[in-house]
Amino acid sequence: MFLPRIVKRMSPLLGSRMSLNACRFASTDLVRTEVDDKTGIAVVTMNRKPVNSLNLELLRELSSALDAVEKNKSRGMILASSLDTVFSAGLDITEMYKPDQARLKDFWTTLQEVWLKLFGSGFPTAAAINGHAPAGGCLLAMSCEYRVMRPNLTIGLNETQLGIVAPSWFMSTMENILPRREVELALTLGKMFSTEKAHEIGLVDEIVDTKEEALAKCTEFIQLFARVPREARALTKQSFRREALQKLDRDQDLQMFIYLVNQPQVQKGLGLYFESLKKK
Numbered sequence: 001m002f003l004p005r006i007v008k009r010m011s012p013l014l015g016s017r018m019s020l021n022a023c024r025f026a027s028t029d030l031v032r033t034e035v036d037d038k039t040g041i042a043v044v045t046m047n048r049k050p051v052n053s054l055n056l057e058l059l060r061e062l063s064s065a066l067d068a069v070e071k072n073k074s075r076g077m078i079l080a081s082s083l084d085t086v087f088s089a090g091l092d093i094t095e096m097y098k099p100d101q102a103r104l105k106d107f108w109t110t111l112q113e114v115w116l117k118l119f120g121s122g123f124p125t126a127a128a129i130n131g132h133a134p135a136g137g138c139l140l141a142m143s144c145e146y147r148v149m150r151p152n153l154t155i156g157l158n159e160t161q162l163g164i165v166a167p168s169w170f171m172s173t174m175e176n177i178l179p180r181r182e183v184e185l186a187l188t189l190g191k192m193f194s195t196e197k198a199h200e201i202g203l204v205d206e207i208v209d210t211k212e213e214a215l216a217k218c219t220e221f222i223q224l225f226a227r228v229p230r231e232a233r234a235l236t237k238q239s240f241r242r243e244a245l246q247k248l249d250r251d252q253d254l255q256m257f258i259y260l261v262n263q264p265q266v267q268k269g270l271g272l273y274f275e276s277l278k279k280k
């Protein structure tokens with residue numbers, strides 16, 4: 001259960017440049033939310049070792065953090081990771097392999113909720129991609145409006161490589177950024193792009209060397225909207241993204257997911273993939 005703790009603290013968040021800004025913190029073990037009092041921007045940091053794989057608890061806390069950012073009327077939100085080399089490893093395979101059926105349902109419903117809140121948010125969003133971002137990790141980054149990434153990492157929707165299929169709303173999210181042809185190729189190949197290639201094709205907007213620089217660039221992006229009326233901006237974004245948002249039929253998507261994940265050959269594939277990750 002997410003219980004926001006709102007306290008005043010000095011922020012070490014963005015290094016010395018921001019270190020005198022007081023921040024409000026609303027944090028749990030898995031997700032830290034820090035709002036800079038000077039910029040009004042919230043940094044939501046995923047903190048689930050070792051790889052920020054998205055299990056039910058992390059998704060629930062992300063969902064609550066997004067509610068808190070909305071409620072606090074923050075100027076915008078930056079999504080980041082506390083880990084050195086991984087932004088998010090995507091969905092936690094253990095949620096889908098030999099699952100408890102009630103939890104599986106909760107898991108998928110919460111993932112849908114996080115996407116609807118993040119992709120459909122009125123406030124500006126940016127992702128500081130300070131580590132690898134496969135599959136669901138790529139979905140989170142793509143749901144933001146701007147992406148800044150460190151070099152020599154990877155990002156992409158690799159589902160077909162695992163023998164599974166990215167849901168259509170994962171596809172629409174990529175299509176909101178890249179040309180259709182590029183998306184079709186990326187999805188059918190299950191392509192993981194290097195940071196440099198992702199930048200070349202426009203999946204990533206900027207490359208920087210450190211997490212601090214990534215946070216600073218994301219802040220600059222969000223500040224572009226400082227003089228744009230908030231409501232007009234929000235409605236424009238939501239109207240632009242409406243088609244993708246409305247295409248998600250939550251019940252149908254849930255039923256399809258439950259049916260497919262429980263297929264013996266999908267379970268076998270997930271088991272083999274999970275083993276291969278462990279043996280790596």
Ligand SMILES: CCCCCCCCCC/C=C/CC(=O)SCCNC(=O)CCNC(=O)[C@H](O)C(C)(C)COP(=O)(O)OP(=O)(O)OC[C@H]1O[C@@H](n2cnc3c(N)ncnc32)[C@H](O)[C@@H]1OP(=O)(O)O
Pocket residue numbers: 050051053085086088089090091092093094132134135136137158159162163164165166167257260261266274277278279280
């Ligand atoms: C036709 C049938 C259709 C069926 C359709 C039904 C299904 C629909 C759902 C589709 C949606 C899927 C979206 C997803 O997100 S699936 C998840 C995909 N994720 C990945 O492929 C990433 C896998 N991980 C990695 O590539 C690497 O871990 C990394 C992120 C690059 C980091 O590498 P690093 O070397 O730092 O770390 P390790 O690989 O050593 O991992 C450390 C430990 O973490 C465990 N791990 C890693 N990823 C996951 C994960 N996604 N879920 C659970 N656990 C994970 C790994 O096993 C190590 O554990 P260990 O320390 O115990 O060995």
